[in-house]
Amino acid sequence: MTSYASGTSDVPLLGDTIPANLIATAARFPDRDALVEFATGRRWTYAEFAADVDRVAHGLLARGVGKGDRVGVWAPNCAEWTLVQYATARVGAILVNINPAYRVSELKYVLNQAGVRMLVAAESFKTSDYRGMIDEVRPQCPALRDVVLIGVDFDDLRVDGDAAALDAIELSSDDPINIQYTSGTTGFPKGATLSHHNILNNGFFVGELCGYTETDRICIPVPFYHCFGMVMGNLAATSHGACMVIPAPAFDPVASLRACAEERCTSLYGVPTMFIAMLAELGELDLSSLRTGIMAGSPCPAEIMKQVIDRMGMTEVTICYGMTETSPVSTQTRADDTIDRRVGTVGRVHPHLEIKIVDPATGRTVPRGEPGEFCTRGYSVMLGYWDQPDKTAEAIDSARWMHTGDIAVMDADGYVQITGRIKDMVIRGGENIYPREIEEFLYTHPDVLDAQVIGVPDQRFGEELMAWIRMRPGTTPLTAESVREFCAGKLAHYKIPRYVHVVDEFPMTVTGKIRKVEMRAAAVEILGLE
Structure with missing residues (x-):
């Protein structure tokens, strides 16, 4: 038996765009909480959130931002980040996620590589003087025409207008809507370009496997600039009518736990190092509302997973595996999987996707139980790297398989273990x-x-x-x-x-x-x- 599996599902792929999906959710659940910013106490129902998204979308149009234009967002997690995420999708502009840790040279590279027209940024955060860095690079970024600072003039972006102007914009679910720069641990980062179809469906099916409904409240301490926050968090929530809870601008174990307790969150996200930090701060907080969550980003130590289930009550916590270039999730454990499956594997193939494990030297699919390179194909594979067809061809082969560079083993039941990076x-x-x-x-x-x-x-x-x-x-x-x-x-x-x-x-x-x-x-x- 070869190391190949395809994900069947009775639930069809979504064919709509991100704004169409949000409008439908807001119509179904107008009075339910959509977004809570725990640190400031600001909160939006779905009706309020959809209306605010439209106001920011009108603001973008008023400043000349149109379909296909690139709008950068450079800030820690905050409500404005989320509003910009959905407002850019509403007008068909391409959201460019910029890592909050970037410094001058990296910022200049991304602004120029993507041709960013407008930049929405925090004024500063921790040791980062964003305003100062923007002033420094702006003369060297010819495409950049407009800068909006959160907390300074962001409210000027909120403009009332006729919804018909927004509805008249012709959007396709296959349009590029998001550029996410890969970590760039070697060489310059590459801009994975993703469509409505890529990320809306991935967020939706992550949520399906977590069992989300409109009664769920998801605590999202992972960064929005990454797929984990904005796709697996935000889009999983809005495609199900669940609530997005932002515990703090950047990860803070105590704030995350307090947000879970006080907002009665049912789901909590993090990478293993975050859960290690939260387990050390548990104290007497009431986390009885927690049911599920996602651990991803790097391999989960068995001992940590067991403590998350036993001490935090996250009995249905799932493990996800993927990469930015695949929107991101390719495999996920299921809520009814055994503890051994959840600590020893990254689950099975996601609905509507194909996976295989190949010999890196020959490209042939290896027998089950043998290690090789993990490859995936389907709706989730990116459109390509922005303006880098040569790099795209290195990652996606002629049959549209994405080569991940990860070493994996598939067992007889289709569960996958990631055993490392080829490098x-x-x-x-x-x-x-x-x-x-x-x-x-x-x-x-x-x-x-x-x-x-x-x-x-x-x-x-x-x-x-x-x-x-x-x-x-x-x-x-x-x-x-x-x-x-x-x-x-x-x-x-x-x-x-x-x-x-x-x-x-x-x-x-x-x-x-x-x-x-x-x-x-x-x-x-x-x-x-x-």
Whole structure:
């Protein structure tokens, strides 16, 4: 049996656009909560939210923004971000998500690469002076004609107008509506270009597998600039009439838990590192309303998943796997999957999609149980990288399969395990080693809070293993020797890390993904391997 699966469903794909879907939801549930900004207490019903979206859409038109124009949004999570997301879709403009962590050179690159006409931005946040950086790059960005600052002149974008003017704009569900820049851990980031059809359907089916209805309230501490926040969060909510709850502008474990308790959230999102932080702050909060949620972004340690279910009551929590270029979700566990399935796999193929696992060298589909590269095909695959046909051709083959670069194994029942990135795989003395397996084992050490394993250069074996470890508070830091003793007899000798480095935190992207490329560069210096 080959490692191929297709997702059947009795529920058809949605054929409408994002604004048409929102208008239909607001008509069905006008008085239900649509959006709550927990930090400020601002809240919108669906009728109020749809009306405010239209006001911002009229404001865009009044400033000359039309179908196909690019509108950048550069801000932490806030209600205005969400309003811009839906207002740009209403007029057919293409929303360009800009990472809040970007600095001057990255901002200039994205504004010019996408040809951004209008930029909606926060004035500042934490150590970022957005206004100052915009002033610095603006003369070098010829396409940029308009800047709107949230909290300064954003209300000027809210303009009353005739709905007929908006309804007259001809939109197709296949129009590009969103550009999301990939992390760019190597080289310049690439702009994954996504359509209404891509992201509306992906958000909808993520919500279907979480069992969402209009009674659900989703706490979204993950960033909106990424698919996790704006698709799996916002679009999953609005396509079901559920409520979007913004706990804080950026991830704050205490604010997230308080928002869940006080807003009676039924669902909570996060990457594993976020859940680790929240578990440490649980206290006496009443989280009895929590039912489900999503853990994604990087592999979930088994122990963390069990605690999320036992201590936070998220009995139906699901694991999602995907990438920006696929809108993002390709596989998801189901609410009735066993704990083992939820901690050991990333689930089965999503409805209406195809997946396969291929030999990276030959492109042939491998038998079930054998590792290879994960590929996916279907409605979720991006239109392409913005203005980079050569990069698009490298990622999407002639048969429209998206090649993810992830190593995966599919079992007899179609459940998929992600065992690493092709580029993260360590080859030590001819042995292929998948760091995930070693990380999972190190999590079983009672003093280990978190662990990441990388390959570092070695003259004899080509590569050697190094473990970066975060210790539980009040414990004695592990050494290479103590880790070796712990692993002896339980891991094959070549899988035992030769080097151990104890840290307070790992280098991360804004979405909570560990930057192993940065760790490898630092390790060469730490170990004197230049």
